[in-house]
Amino acid sequence: MNQPPDMPATPASNLPRHAAAMPQPGAGPQHPQDDDFIDLSRLINAVLQHKWAILALAFAITLITGLWVNTQEPTYRASASVVIEAKQGNPLVPQDQQYAYSTYREYDYFQTQFEILKSRSLAERVARKLQLHKHAIFQPKDGEGDEPGFSFSLKSLLPAREQEPPVQLTPEQKEELEIQAAAAYITGGLSVQPVEYSHVAYLSFDSTDARLAATIVNTLAEEFIAQDLETRTSGSIQATDWMTTRLQELTSDLRESEQALQDFREQEGLVDVDGETSLGGSELYVLSQRLDEARRARIEAQTIMENVQNMRGASVDELMTIPAVLQHDVIRDIKREQASAERTVAELGKRYGPKHPKMIAAQSDLAAANDSLEREVRKVVSGISREYEVALRNEQQLQENWEARKSEMQNFNRVEFQLRELQREVNTNRELYDAFFSRIRALTETGGFESPHARLVDRALPPERPYKPNMKMSLVLAFVLGTMLGCGVAILLDMLDNTIKKPEDVGEKLHAPLLGAIPREKPAAHGYIQHIWEKPRGVFAESIRSIRTSLLLNQLDNPARVIVVTSTVPGEGKSTLALNLGVALGQMEQVLVVGGDLRQPGLASKCGLDPKRPGLSHFVSETASLEECIVHMEDMGVDVMTSGLIPPNPLEMLSSRKFAYALEELRQRYDRIVIDSAPMQPVSDALVLAALSDIVIYVVKADATPATQVQKGIDAILANNEPLAGVVLNQFDIKAVGKAHYQYSHYYTAEEPS
Incomplete structure (x- = not known):
C-alpha cells in the first residue's frame, strides 16, 4: 500500500478526533446512597434469583432433620398440679399479730416452696421410696459392654503416668451412689411452672417410660407434702420443749423479783406507797401555796409600814390618805358615822339656830365621831407595825415547814423510784410468764393436729403420646430455618457480589x-x-x-x-x-x-x-x-x-x-x-x-x-x-x-x- 503523496506524515495522535460531542463520564443517572438505607427490592431480587437453591437447601435440611428425629427415642411428659396454702402462723408470735406475720413476704415464701420442689433432698426421698435405682431404665442393656469394640480416647495418646489403684466400694456405698444418680435423673427431668397470680404450680417430668414419668410426679408431690408435715411437726415439738424450758426460767425470775419487792417494802416500812406518794405531794403543794400567800401578806405589810413611818407627825387627814388606813373596816364604819352626823348637822342647820337643843345634840354627835375617827386612826397606824411582825413570823414559819417537807419528799422519791423499778420488773416477768404459759398451753393442745400446707389437685396420668420429638413441628421448624438460612446466604452473596x-x-x-x-x-x-x-x-x-x-x-x-x-x-x-x-x-x-x-x-x-x-x-x-x-x-x-x-x-x-x-x-x-x-x-x-x-x-x-x-x-x-x-x-x-x-x-x- 502506497502513501498518498499529498498526505503529510502525521503521528497517530494528531488524527481527527470527534470527542466534543461525546457524553461525559458520569453523565448517567446518579443515585445518592444512604448508609442507613436498605434496598428491599435488591434483597427480594437476590432471594428470587436463588429461590430454587434456597428451596433445595430448605428441603435438604428438612430431610436431614426428619431422619435425625426418626432415630430419637420418644420422650413422654407427665404433669400434675399442686396448690400451696399460705404460710402457717409462728407459734412464738402472739395471736393478735398473726395476720401481719402471715402476710409478710408471702411471695418469697411461695418461691421457696417451688425451689424445695426442685431440691435434691426431695428427689432422693422419691428415689428411695420408689427404689428407682433398681428400675430397668438404670440397668445396662443386654449385651452392652460384653463385646469388645474399638474405642479411641485422647488420653491414650498421652504418656502413661502412675495412678492410684481404684477405691473398692462396699455394696452400701455403691447403692448410695446409684440412689444419687437416680436423684440427679429426677432433678434433670423435672420442671416446676407456677401459675401467675395463684398458689397453683404444675409439676412435669420427662422420661422415656410414660408410666414411670407419672409415678415420679405423683410420688414427688406426695413426698413434698409429707416432708413439710414432718418438718412442721418436729418444729412444733422443738418449740414446745424450748418454751417449756423458758417458762421455767420465767417462773424463777418472777419469784425472785416479787421477793425482792417485798423485802424492799419491809426494809423501808412502806404499807401504802401509792397513798403516801399522793399525800406527800399534796401537802407540799398546799405549803407552797400558803408560803406564797404569807410572802405576799408580809410584802404588803412591809409596804404599809414603810409608808406610815415616812409620815411621822402627820395629821389624821394625812394619815387617812394611806390606802391601808382608809380601807380598814373600823375606819370605814366610823367614816360612815361621821358622814351621817355631818348630814344631820347640815339638815338641822337649815331649820334651827346654833343654840337649839337639837342642833347642839347633832354637833355633839359630830364631835364624838371625829374624836372616835382620830383615836381609831391612831390605833390603826400603831397596829401596822405589829401586823408586819406577825406576817414576817408567819412567812418564816411556813418557809421552815416547806423546807423540812421538801427534804422528806426527796428522800421519799428516792425510795419510790427504787420501789417502782422493782415493781416494773415484777410486772414484766409476770406478763412474759402469762404469755408463754398461754402459748405453750395452746401449742400443747393443738400440736397433734397439723394440717398439710399443700395438696395434690390433679394426679399425673401416664401420657398416651410422646412429648418429643415432635416430628411435625421439627419438620416445619427445620424448613423455616433452612429457608431463612438460604435467604441469608443469598443476601450475603448478593452483598458480596x-x-x-x-x-x-x-x-x-x-x-x-x-x-x-x-x-x-x-x-x-x-x-x-x-x-x-x-x-x-x-x-x-x-x-x-x-x-x-x-x-x-x-x-x-x-x-x-x-x-x-x-x-x-x-x-x-x-x-x-x-x-x-x-x-x-x-x-x-x-x-x-x-x-x-x-x-x-x-x-x-x-x-x-x-x-x-x-x-x-x-x-x-x-x-x-x-x-x-x-x-x-x-x-x-x-x-x-x-x-x-x-x-x-x-x-x-x-x-x-x-x-x-x-x-x-x-x-x-x-x-x-x-x-x-x-x-x-x-x-x-x-x-x-x-x-x-x-x-x-x-x-x-x-x-x-x-x-x-x-x-x-x-x-x-x-x-x-x-x-x-x-x-x-x-x-x-x-x-x-x-x-x-x-x-x-x-x-x-x-x-x-x-
Whole structure:
C-alpha cells in the first residue's frame, strides 16, 4: 500500500478526533446512597434469583432433620398440679399479730416452696421410696459392654503416668451412689411452672417410660407434702420443749423479783406507797401555796409600814390618805358615822339656830365621831407595825415547814423510784410468764393436729403420646430455618457480589453513561444466539437497534466514523456487539467491520469465514490488497475485514504509522468503521485503537466481571483523554433484576410476523 503523496506524515495522535460531542463520564443517572438505607427490592431480587437453591437447601435440611428425629427415642411428659396454702402462723408470735406475720413476704415464701420442689433432698426421698435405682431404665442393656469394640480416647495418646489403684466400694456405698444418680435423673427431668397470680404450680417430668414419668410426679408431690408435715411437726415439738424450758426460767425470775419487792417494802416500812406518794405531794403543794400567800401578806405589810413611818407627825387627814388606813373596816364604819352626823348637822342647820337643843345634840354627835375617827386612826397606824411582825413570823414559819417537807419528799422519791423499778420488773416477768404459759398451753393442745400446707389437685396420668420429638413441628421448624438460612446466604452473596447486574448499576458503580443494555437470550439450536440479520424482530435485534439509536443521537453534530468496541476481559460479547452494531448501522450507511483483536480473533468465526484468509494484518503489512482483505457479506449488508494471521507483535503493528495510514484510507471509503478490539485488562491494544478512533464503546457482561476491574478499564481510557461513548450492559437477566425491567421485556419478545 502506497502513501498518498499529498498526505503529510502525521503521528497517530494528531488524527481527527470527534470527542466534543461525546457524553461525559458520569453523565448517567446518579443515585445518592444512604448508609442507613436498605434496598428491599435488591434483597427480594437476590432471594428470587436463588429461590430454587434456597428451596433445595430448605428441603435438604428438612430431610436431614426428619431422619435425625426418626432415630430419637420418644420422650413422654407427665404433669400434675399442686396448690400451696399460705404460710402457717409462728407459734412464738402472739395471736393478735398473726395476720401481719402471715402476710409478710408471702411471695418469697411461695418461691421457696417451688425451689424445695426442685431440691435434691426431695428427689432422693422419691428415689428411695420408689427404689428407682433398681428400675430397668438404670440397668445396662443386654449385651452392652460384653463385646469388645474399638474405642479411641485422647488420653491414650498421652504418656502413661502412675495412678492410684481404684477405691473398692462396699455394696452400701455403691447403692448410695446409684440412689444419687437416680436423684440427679429426677432433678434433670423435672420442671416446676407456677401459675401467675395463684398458689397453683404444675409439676412435669420427662422420661422415656410414660408410666414411670407419672409415678415420679405423683410420688414427688406426695413426698413434698409429707416432708413439710414432718418438718412442721418436729418444729412444733422443738418449740414446745424450748418454751417449756423458758417458762421455767420465767417462773424463777418472777419469784425472785416479787421477793425482792417485798423485802424492799419491809426494809423501808412502806404499807401504802401509792397513798403516801399522793399525800406527800399534796401537802407540799398546799405549803407552797400558803408560803406564797404569807410572802405576799408580809410584802404588803412591809409596804404599809414603810409608808406610815415616812409620815411621822402627820395629821389624821394625812394619815387617812394611806390606802391601808382608809380601807380598814373600823375606819370605814366610823367614816360612815361621821358622814351621817355631818348630814344631820347640815339638815338641822337649815331649820334651827346654833343654840337649839337639837342642833347642839347633832354637833355633839359630830364631835364624838371625829374624836372616835382620830383615836381609831391612831390605833390603826400603831397596829401596822405589829401586823408586819406577825406576817414576817408567819412567812418564816411556813418557809421552815416547806423546807423540812421538801427534804422528806426527796428522800421519799428516792425510795419510790427504787420501789417502782422493782415493781416494773415484777410486772414484766409476770406478763412474759402469762404469755408463754398461754402459748405453750395452746401449742400443747393443738400440736397433734397439723394440717398439710399443700395438696395434690390433679394426679399425673401416664401420657398416651410422646412429648418429643415432635416430628411435625421439627419438620416445619427445620424448613423455616433452612429457608431463612438460604435467604441469608443469598443476601450475603448478593452483598458480596460486586458485579454489574442491572442497567442502574452502570451509573451507581461505574459512574459512566449507559449507552444501552442487551438482555440475556436463550441460544438457538446451533448453540449461539440469533444475530440481527437472522432474527430482525427478536430481543437481541431490538437491543442492538436501541444502541444504534443512542449512538446516532449522541453524534448528531459530529458523527463518529471510527468506533472501537472493547471490554475488560474476553468473553463479554464485544465481538458479537461490534458485528451486530455494524450490521445495524449498515442498514443506513456503508459500514466496515474490522477485526482489531490481533491476539484472539473471533470475528472470522462469527461471520463463517476462514480465519487464515487475508485481513487486517495483511493490509497493514502490505502483503495483500484492500480488495483481497475485505469481504462483502451479502446477508448482513456490510463489509468485513477479519484479523488475518496473528502477527508476532500485535501492539507494535497497531501503534505503527502504517496502521494509522491504513485506517485513514478506510475512512475515505466508508461512512462508519466498527473495530473489534482486544480486551482492556490483559493488553493495551484497545488504548492504541482508542487513540485513533472517534469514540469507544465499553462492553460489560452482566453478573460476570467485578465492577472494580471494569472501573480500572474505564479509568484507563479516561486517563488518556479517549472519547468514551458509553457502556453497553450485555446479557443482563431481565427477570432477575426486577419487575421494572421485566415489564418492558414484552417489547423485545414480539415475534416476527409469518
